[in-house]
Each structure stands twice: as C-alpha cells, then as structure tokens.
Amino acid sequence: MNPVLSQTPLQPAASKPDYLRAAQTLGSWLLTTDHKRIGILYMISITLLFFIGGVAAALLRLELTTPAGDLLASATYNKLFTMHGVIMVWFFLIPSVPTVLGNFLLPLMIGARDVAFPRLNLASWYIFMFGAFFAVFAIVAGGVDTGWTFYTPYSSTYANGAVIAMAAGVFITGFSSIATGLNFIVTIHKMRAPGLTWFRLPLFIWTLYTTSLILVLATPVLAITLFLMALERIFGVGIFDPALGGDPILFQHLFWFYSHPAVYIMILPGMGVVSEIIACFARKRIFGYRFVAYASIAIAVLGFLVWGHHMFVSGQSVYAGAVFSLLSFLVAVPSAIKVFNWTATLYKGSISFDTPMLYALGFIGLFTVGGLTGLFLASLAVDVHLTDTYFVIAHFHYVMVGGMVMAYLGGLHFWWPKITGRLYPEFPARISAIAIFAGFNLTFFPQFILGMLGMPRRYHAYADEFQVLNVLSSAGASILAVGYILPLAYMLWSLRYGKPAPPNPWRATGLEWTTPSPPPTDNFAIIPTVNEAPYAYETQDQPSRDYV
Amino acid sequence: MSEPAAEIAHQFVDAGQQRDAATFGMWIFLCTEVLLFGALFLGYTVYRLQNPETFDEAAAHTLIVAGSINTAILLVSSFCVAVAVHLAEQGERLRVTLLLCTAALLGALFLAVKAYEYHLKIQEGLFPGQAFHFSGPHSQGVEMFFVLYFTMTGLHALHVAVGVAVLTGYGVAVLLAQRPARLATAVDLAGLYWHFVDIVWVFLFPLFYLVGRAP
Numbered sequence: 137m138n139p140v141l142s143q144t145p146l147q148p149a150a151s152k153p154d155y156l157r158a159a160q161t162l163g164s165w166l167l168t169t170d171h172k173r174i175g176i177l178y179m180i181s182i183t184l185l186f187f188i189g190g191v192a193a194a195l196l197r198l199e200l201t202t203p204a205g206d207l208l209a210s211a212t213y214n215k216l217f218t219m220h221g222v223i224m225v226w227f228f229l230i231p232s233v234p235t236v237l238g239n240f241l242l243p244l245m246i247g248a249r250d251v252a253f254p255r256l257n258l259a260s261w262y263i264f265m266f267g268a269f270f271a272v273f274a275i276v277a278g279g280v281d282t283g284w285t286f287y288t289p290y291s292s293t294y295a296n297g298a299v300i301a302m303a304a305g306v307f308i309t310g311f312s313s314i315a316t317g318l319n320f321i322v323t324i325h326k327m328r329a330p331g332l333t334w335f336r337l338p339l340f341i342w343t344l345y346t347t348s349l350i351l352v353l354a355t356p357v358l359a360i361t362l363f364l365m366a367l368e369r370i371f372g373v374g375i376f377d378p379a380l381g382g383d384p385i386l387f388q389h390l391f392w393f394y395s396h397p398a399v400y401i402m403i404l405p406g407m408g409v410v411s412e413i414i415a416c417f418a419r420k421r422i423f424g425y426r427f428v429a430y431a432s433i434a435i436a437v438l439g440f441l442v443w444g445h446h447m448f449v450s451g452q453s454v455y456a457g458a459v460f461s462l463l464s465f466l467v468a469v470p471s472a473i474k475v476f477n478w479t480a481t482l483y484k485g486s487i488s489f490d491t492p493m494l495y496a497l498g499f500i501g502l503f504t505v506g507g508l509t510g511l512f513l514a515s516l517a518v519d520v521h522l523t524d525t526y527f528v529i530a531h532f533h534y535v536m537v538g539g540m541v542m543a544y545l546g547g548l549h550f551w552w553p554k555i556t557g558r559l560y561p562e563f564p565a566r567i568s569a570i571a572i573f574a575g576f577n578l579t580f581f582p583q584f585i586l587g588m589l590g591m592p593r594r595y596h597a598y599a600d601e602f603q604v605l606n607v608l609s610s611a612g613a614s615i616l617a618v619g620y621i622l623p624l625a626y627m628l629w630s631l632r633y634g635k636p637a638p639p640n641p642w643r644a645t646g647l648e649w650t651t652p653s654p655p656p657t658d659n660f661a662i663i664p665t666v667n668e669a670p671y672a673y674e675t676q677d678q679p680s681r682d683y684v
Numbered sequence: 685m686s687e688p689a690a691e692i693a694h695q696f697v698d699a700g701q702q703r704d705a706a707t708f709g710m711w712i713f714l715c716t717e718v719l720l721f722g723a724l725f726l727g728y729t730v731y732r733l734q735n736p737e738t739f740d741e742a743a744a745h746t747l748i749v750a751g752s753i754n755t756a757i758l759l760v761s762s763f764c765v766a767v768a769v770h771l772a773e774q775g776e777r778l779r780v781t782l783l784l785c786t787a788a789l790l791g792a793l794f795l796a797v798k799a800y801e802y803h804l805k806i807q808e809g810l811f812p813g814q815a816f817h818f819s820g821p822h823s824q825g826v827e828m829f830f831v832l833y834f835t836m837t838g839l840h841a842l843h844v845a846v847g848v849a850v851l852t853g854y855g856v857a858v859l860l861a862q863r864p865a866r867l868a869t870a871v872d873l874a875g876l877y878w879h880f881v882d883i884v885w886v887f888l889f890p891l892f893y894l895v896g897r898a899p
Contacts, residue, residue: 243695250695252705318712326705327695352712356720364727364835373812373831374824375727381824386730390723658694 154557154654169254170657175240176555177261182228182236183624185268188275189223190620192216197579197613200606205597213596214281215297221284226306227268229536230398232544233405234351235264235316238344240555242320244648244655245338247329247664252322260315267309274301283594285395288376288387292368299369303362310355313401317351320344329647331666335429338646338670339422342429343408346436350397350404354440358394361387388450392443400439402536403503404432406543407474410496413550414478415671416644417493418485422671424477431470438467448519457516464514471507475500486677490642491562494569495546502538502576506531509584524594527587530580538576545572545623552627553637557654560630564622572619578612645672691866703869710873714880717843721884724836728891731828738825740896745810745826746833750801751893754794755885761790762882765851769875775865777858784855784871787878791848798841805830833892840888843881850874 155172158164165173195216199207208216239257243250251257274280280302282291291299324345328337364375365387374380376387415422422428444452444460478500487493509531513519522528546569552560582605591602598606640649647664648655668675696702732739768783809817812831820826854874858864 248695252695253709254693254695314716318709318716321712322705322709325708326701352716353719356716357723360720360723364724367831367835371813373816374828375831381828383730383734386727390726393723663697 152656152658154652155657156557156654158657167258169250169258171239171243171251171254171257172555172655172657174257174261175236175238178231178235178239178264181261181265181268182231185223185227186620188272189220189228190617192220192223194613194617196220197610199596200598201610203598203600203603203606208596210596211281212279214283214594215275215279217594218280218283218302219275222271222280222302222306224536225284225398225402226309227264227271229402229540230313231264231316232402232540233409233547234320234344234347234401235260237340237409237544237547237551238316238320238347238405241551241648242323242341242344243327244554244651244659245341245646246324246327246332247647247660247666248323248327249658249660249663251319252327253319256315257319260312260319263315264309264312267305267307267312270301270305270308272305274298274305277301285391286362286365287391288365288368288384289378289382292365292375293377293379300366303366307359307362307366310359313351313355317348317355320348321352324348329664329666335426336666336669337429338408339411339425339428339432340405340408342432343404343411346432347401347404350401350436350439354394354397354401357390358398361390361394364390385447385450385452388447389443392446393440396443396446397436397439399532399535400435402540404435406499406503406540407432409543409547409550410478410499411474412644412646413492413496413546414481415673416550416642417490417496418482418487419673419677420481420485420671421669421673422477423480423483424473425669425671427473428477431473434470435467438463438470442467442514445514445519448516449523454516461514461516465511468507468511468514471503475504475507489566491560491565491569492546492550492642494566494573495542495549498569498573499539499542499546502534502542502573506534506536506538509534521590522587524592525587526583526591526593529593530583530587533580533583538580542572542576545569548623548627550642551648552630553641554648554651554653554655556631556634557637558630558634559637559641560634561626564626568619568622568626571615571622575612575615575617575619579609579616580612582606582608582612643676645670645676706869706873707876710876714876717880721836721839724832724839725887728832728836731825731832732895735822735825735828738822739829741820741822742826742829743892743895743897745805745808746893747801747804748893748897750797751889754797755889757790757794757797758882758885761787761794762879764790765875765878769868769872772858772864772868772871775863775868777861777864780864780871781855781859784851784858784874788848788851788855791844791851791878794844795841795848798837798844802834805834836888837892840881840884843884847874847878847881851878 152158155170165177168174195208196213199205199213205213239251277298280295280297280299282295282299286299286303324337324341367373368375368377368380368382372380374382376382376384378384411422411428442460442464444456445464448457448461509527513522513528513531549560549565552558586602586605586609589602591598637653639651639653641653642649647666650664651659692699692702696705764783764787768780768787771783772780805811809815810830812827812834816827816830818826851874854867854871858867858871861867
C-alpha cells in the first residue's frame with residue numbers, strides 16, 4: 137500500500153526497540169513472556185531435536201543399503217527406529233508449526249498484544265524441555281526398542297531399556313501440548329481485534345484453532361495411557377498384559393485414540409501455512425474460503441473417529457473394522473476439498489515461484505500422494521496385505537515429512553523476514569527446496585514399491601531382491617539431508633549478513649505484515665480494526681495493475 | 685464495567701476480556717480433565733463387562749461407610765465453595781475466607797478418610813502387585829478391580845490435594861487482599877475446579893462402592 141515504506145529498511149516512526157533488541161541478556165530470553173520470543177525458544181529447541189532424530193534416520197538408511205545386518209546389530213537398529221519415531225513425532229512434528237509459527241504469529245495475525253496466558257505459554261516451553269530431557273536421557277541411558285507406539289505387553293513386561301524414562305518424556309511433553317492448545321483456543325476466542333470476525337480470520341488461524349482442539353482433547357488420553365503402561369511395568373499389575381488379566385487391545389484403542397488425531401495435529405497447521413502462501417504467491421483470494429475453513433473442522437472431528445484403522449489386523453471385530461474403514465474414507469473428503477481449493481486458487485493467478493511457494497506446491501503434490509495412499513490402507517482387505525510393510529512407512533512419511541515438514545519450512549521462509557528482520561538469500565533457498573522435494577521422492581517412493589512387494593518394516597536385514605530399491609531410497613535420503621542442512625546454514629548466515637527486511641517484503645495481506653520487521657514487543661502501537669475479508673490481494677493489487 | 689476489576693494484564697484490552705479469557709480457559713482445562721479421567725472410565729467399563737460378577741464380588745470389599753461419609757464431605761465442601769463464590773463477587777472478606785478454609789479442611793478430611801481406607805486395603809492384601817492375595821475363585825478379576833480402584837481414586841485424591849492447596853491459598857489471599865473483590869474471578873475459577881473434583885467423585889462412588897450391593 138505504501139511503496140516508500142516498503143522500500144525503507146528501518147522503521148523511523150517506531151520509537152520502541154523491536155522485540156529482539158528490547159533486552160539482550162540471557163535472562164531476558166529465559167524468563168520472557170513475549171509470545172514471539174517463546175516461538176524462537178521453541179524454534180531453537182525443536183531444530184536441535186530434529187537433527188537428533190535425523191541422525192537416527194540417517195543411520196537406519198545407511199544400515200539398509202545392504203541386505204545383511206552388517207552396520208548395526210538388530211537391537212541397536214530397534215533402538216534407533218524407536219528413537220527416530222519418538223523424537224520426530226513428539227519433539228518435532230507435533231510442536232513444529234503450532235509452537236514456533238503459531239506462537240509467533242497468532243497474536244500478530246489477530247491483532248492482539250500477546251496470547252491470553254503469556255506465563256502459561258512460557259511454562260509450556262519449560263515443560264517441553266523437561267520432557268525432552270527425559271527422552272534424551274532415555275536414549276543415553278540405553279535406549280528403548282518398543283517402537284514409538286509402546287505397544288503392550290511388550291513395553292510393559294518384556295522390553296529392556298529405559299522405557300519408563302522415554303514414556304515419562306512423552307507424558308510430560310503432553311502437558312506442554314495441552315498448555316499451548318488451551319492458550320490458543322482462548323486467545324482465538326477472546327483476543328481478536330475489533331472487526332475480526334471468525335470468517336475474516338486467516339485460514340492459518342482456523343487450522344491452529346482446530347489443531348488446538350485436538351491437542352486439548354486427545355493428549356490427556358495419551359497421558360493416562362502411558363501412565364497405566366508405566367504402572368504395569370513398575371508394579372507388575374495387570375492392566376494390559378493378558379497374562380495378568382489385562383487386555384492389550386485396550387492399550388491400542390487408547391493409544392490410537394490419541395495418536396490418530398495426532399496425525400492431524402501434524403498436518404492441519406501445515407495446511408494453514410500452505411493456504412497463506414498459496415494466496416500470497418498467486419495474488420488471489422483463497423478459492424472457497426469457507427469450505428477450507430470448515431474442512432479443517434471436519435478433519436478434526438472425523439479424525440477422532442477413525443483410530444481403529446490402525447488395528448485392522450489386531451483382532452478387533454470385523455464390523456468395527458468396516459465402520460472405521462468407512463469413516464477413514466470420509467476424512468479424505470475434507471482433505472480433498474482443501475487440495476482442490478488450493479489448486480483452484482492457483483487458476484489464473486499471477487504465480488511467482490519464490491521459495492515459500494516452492495515448498496507450498498511441493499506440499500500439495502506430496503500430501504496428495506500421502507493422502508491417496510492412505511485410502512489404500514483404509515481399505516480393509518488391502519490393508520491386511522500392507523500392514524507393517526514399507527508401504528505404511530512411505531504413506532505416513534509422505535503426509536508427515538512431505539506434508540508437515542515442507543509446510544514448516546515453507547512457513548519459516550515466508551515469515552523469516554518478519555521473525556528476524558532479515559531476508560534469507562533466495563538462490564540457495566530455492567536450491568534446497570528443490571533438493572528436498574527431489575530427495576524426498578527418491579527416498580520414499582521406492583518404499584511404496586517395497587511395501588507392495590512385501591518388505592516388512594522394523595527389520596535391519598532383508599531379502600536380497602529388495603536391495604536396488606533400498607539403495608535408491610538411501611541415496612535419496614542423502615539428498616534430503618543436504619536439503620535440510622542447507623537452510624540451517626544460510627538462515628544462520630542471514631541473521632548477520634542478510635539484507636534488512638522491509639515490513640512487508642511479499643506485499644502480503646494480514647495484520648502481521650502491518651507491523652515493522654521485526655515487530656516491537658507489544659506488537660501494535662494501536663490495536664488495529666479490521667473491516668475486510670482476508671486475502672484481499674485483488675483489491676490490493678488493483679491500483680498497480682496498469683498493465684502486465 | 686463498573687465493578688472494581690482485577691489489575692489488567694498488558695495483553696488484555698479491558699477487565700471484561702480478562703475475566704472472560706480466564707473463565708473460558710478454566711472450562712477448557714476442565715475438558716482436558718474429563719478426557720484424562722475418561723480413559724480410566726473406559727478401562728473400568730471394559731473390564732467390568734469382561735468380569736461382571738467378579739466386580740460385584742470385589743466391590744463388597746470396599747468400605748461403603750467410609751465412601752458414603754466421603755461423599756457427604758465433598759458435597760458439603762462444594763456447597764461451601766458455591767456460597768464463597770457468591771459472596772466473593774460482593775467483595776466480602778471474612779466470610780469468604782472462612783468458607784474457603786472450611787471447604788479446604790473438609791477436603792483434607794476426605795483425604796484422611798481415604799488414606800485410612802487405603803491402609804486397610806493394603807493390610808487386607810488387596811493392593812495389586814506382588815503382595816496381592818485374595819482367597820477366592822476370581823482372584824485375577826478382583827485384582828483388576830483394585831488396580832482400577834487404586835488408580836482412579838488415587839488420581840482423584842491427587843486432584844483433591846491440589847484443590848485443598850488452591851482453596852487454602854485463595855482463602856488466605858482474600859483475607860490479606862486490599863480489595864477482595866479483585867479476587868472474585870480467581871475464587872470463581874477455584875470453585876469450578878473444586879466442583880469438577882466433586883463430580884468425578886460422584887461417579888467414582890457408585891462404581892466402586894455401590895456396584896453389586898443392591899439387594
């Protein structure tokens with residue numbers, strides 16, 4: 137709107153220092169209640185944990201380059217895939233977009249000075265770190281080989297290793313999720329700026345809202361389930377162990393009652409990020425805004441009703457299986473609505489291929505593959521063949537890594553100028569986005585084929601005929617690794633050497649872009665009033681449309 | 685807003701928004717609590733359906749008198765809190781403190797009775813695990829009943845203990861506050877929590893004490 141402003145790097149009018157310069161001591165970071173700083177604390181923490189989980193994955197892929205179990209003993213291999221799963225699910229994917237981008241952006245996007253409960257927000261980070269400490273301790277203290285699912289009675293009776301410490305880490309971290317979810321729900325309900333009605337909210341806020349609902353309603357069930365598993369292990373009492381009168385299937389029901397909705401915790405916020413990016417880089421209003429918003433709600437609600445599709449071969453009743461299968465198909469409908477609407481938004485848009493857009497387009501492609509292969513697995517008969525094969529591994533990596541990690545990185549690039557006040561270098565960023573897309577597909581597409589051919593998951597050795605595809609997969613993983621390390625390098629570089637960012641480098645709509653980059657501690661000098669729907673790109677771009 | 689408000693934190697526009705946010709936050713928290721206990725209630729349902737007679741038999745080994753007394757104690761304490769919440773809104777000081785501390789005391793009494801019950805059960809050898817012994821035909825089912833009994837009432841007792849601390853804390857805070865009305869919202873929220881704890885017990889009581897006792 138104001139070309140002069142968008143070309144002037146520093147904001148002369150702002151008298152207050154921005155949130156990064158407001159105070160510089162370590163104490164001012166560790167005791168901050170500023171949602172923006174808490175977002176940064178989370179960013180640093182989960183980046184470290186991501187690389188811990190990544191190292192485990194690298195070792196797994198290295199072992200799998202040859203059919204023989206030559207690099208890692210089977211016990212070590214089991215511990216590594218457990219570590220990879222636990223760290224990546226609970227200490228990276230679940231917190232990723234909500235706690236980093238969500239914390240940073242939620243108050244900015246709704247025109248508030250902070251979240252509703254800033255101290256609770258800080259507490260959530262400490263709880264998270266405390267949980268992470270237990271998880272890392274469990275790894276150092278001998279590891280855990282239960283898989284990330286902690287299935288009983290193996291975990292509660294037979295497994296060796298630091299099962300209790302690992303479960304304690306997940307249990308504790310759960311409370312940080314609950315705190316974040318609660319904070320977000322209350323903030324979205326009660327802290328919106330004047331005029332910012334529900335249907336003027338950016339879609340990212342809708343997805344944070346639905347994600348928070350899941351966090352708040354599902355996580356307590358996981359907490360109590362792990363607690364019961366620990367009781368059984370510590371006191372030798374029968375809760376899930378059939379030898380002691382318990383029912384192991386009950387554990388699976390309770391576990392998946394949390395862990396299936398958790399899959400949507402891991403994808404919904406990513407969908408929100410993609411909606412923001414697509415609209416901005418197509419310079420168009422999101423097609424069917426309300427459908428996309430309602431689709432988020434539908435995914436969250438249906439997501440609570442499909443957990444049984446993880447248990448088709450567990451011996452649950454066939455009738456229950458049929459119902460769960462049907463409901464699982466239904467979840468595909470709102471997911472597809474989103475994909476169609478993003479695609480329709482692109483139609484006749486003025487598309488530019490900056491890095492965030494590359495990630496967003498990558499997301500759409502990979503998520504579509506992940507989602508459609510989910511339908512194979514939701515079909516009862518097909519699932520019997522595919523259960524516990526690499527097909528499952530490929531499917532959920534397409535959703536979680538191809539989906540959520542792509543979206544997280546896309547969002548990080550998109551809002552990096554706002555967060556840090558610096559521009560990242562565009563060229564290496566595009567290279568890394570393309571490397572990740574290519575590396576990802578090379579890593580995981582062969583695993584679909586391996587799964588169809590019957591290669592089971594969770595073994596360190598395999599039949600010789602699977603080697604070619606496994607070597608392809610491992611080669612892809614090395615490209616993927618480069619793709620992940622590259623952003624770490626150039627983003628750190630940009631903190632010092634990057635060009636200072638204007639307030640709105642992408643000419644994007646949204647209240648967060650009306651603040652200086654980086655924003656001042658209290659976000660807005662005057663609380664803004666909103667009087668239009670989001671994504672008003674057409675009207676915003678109109679004046680300058682004197683030609684193309 | 686004409687009422688004397690609590691101090692307004694910087695992220696809020698006015699006292700009304702602050703109060704609404706706090707109250708709404710408490711309700712969301714209570715939702716998570718329902719789900720926390722919900723998983724255990726599901727466990728109870730599953731195992732009772734698997735061993736219906738055994739659960740009836742096991743329930744005969746809980747102390748119905750102690751359970752009934754505890755039910756009465758919690759209901760009375762909840763009443764005290766309800767009145768305290770009402771008076772706190774009017775800016776009362778002494779009576780609010782008195783009622784909150786009475787409620788806390790009743791909570792402590794509840795815990796004492798509970799501890800006594802636990803003590804007896806452990807002496808009878810009904811604490812699950814290595815030391816469990818029950819001379820009847822369905823020892824395994826009875827043990828499951830007591831696993832659930834100790835887990836569910838234990839988790840509930842933990843909530844009571846937290847509640848006792850919170851009620852005492854606000855009782856003292858209201859007494860020392862310059863303007864007690866500023867604490868009205870806080871007392872209201874503590875009250876919501878306490879009623880929740882009460883309601884959970886109202887469900888636990890029939891499941892563990894009344895089951896199978898019908899003539």
